[in-house]
Amino acid sequence: MTSPSSHPLDTVFAALADPTRRAILTMLLEDDMAVTDVAHPFAMSLAAISKHLQVLADARLITQEKRGRVKWCKLEPDALRAASVWMQGFGQFDPVDLDAFERFLATELPDDPEI
Amino acid sequence: MTSPSSHPLDTVFAALADPTRRAILTMLLEDDMAVTDVAHPFAMSLAAISKHLQVLADARLITQEKRGRVKWCKLEPDALRAASVWMQGFGQFDPVDLDAFERFLATELPDDPEI
DNA sequence: CGCATATTCAACCAACCGGTTGACGATCAA
């Protein structure tokens, strides 16, 4: 499903680039969920959510286990941690300007309650 | 240049999803660079690199300043830190299984020397 | 069995992405 030659970080970051998928991950923090229940709050078809879940599974950000007729989705934080480790390499090189950083967080992050 | 309604994290993660762009960021850790010098190690046209740099600038991962005829590219780690902060929210919820995590790092990360 | 529920598959679509090439505008230097 994913091009075999792509770096694991490619698929992880690409998966995280979509707000629907980030919202799904946030929901899965609460608890494991069935596909239908994941789809419920979103204004899009079940098939679309099914595809999003496949993208997340390809990136190993979730796993899916079928029990009976329902497929349970479970958060799998290891891949996310690997990406986080990669990213932290960048923050550490200059002495952290906490003022600038908090200004950034204040102006950039809260403009959307969704996540 | 970027769709106005997209969340900042969308563009940051999308920018990070490409290995060429991650490599550029890594190069910029060393020092600020001119566009031509950024392009040098890559087997693709200058125009392609110029586009990649525009994507990174849209995501506020770098800034570009033109001095004379050369345009200098500078790493801007705040956006990266914001994404890192978002991600760390996930790692903290289950008691960290360090064994599993190290196994993950060992199998998933080193298969590509590039980054 | 017969029906409802859970999920995916297949085909299709418009939009976007990552790359190319060639022309172009700016800037420096002889």
Next chain:
DNA sequence: TTGATCGTCAACCGGTTGGTTGAATATGCG
């Protein structure tokens, strides 16, 4: 001025993405 260098722009291309619909496949239930 002439010419070289720096970088972007515009048009194009094939492949991917994110969504839609409708049919198909399991599975559970009365």
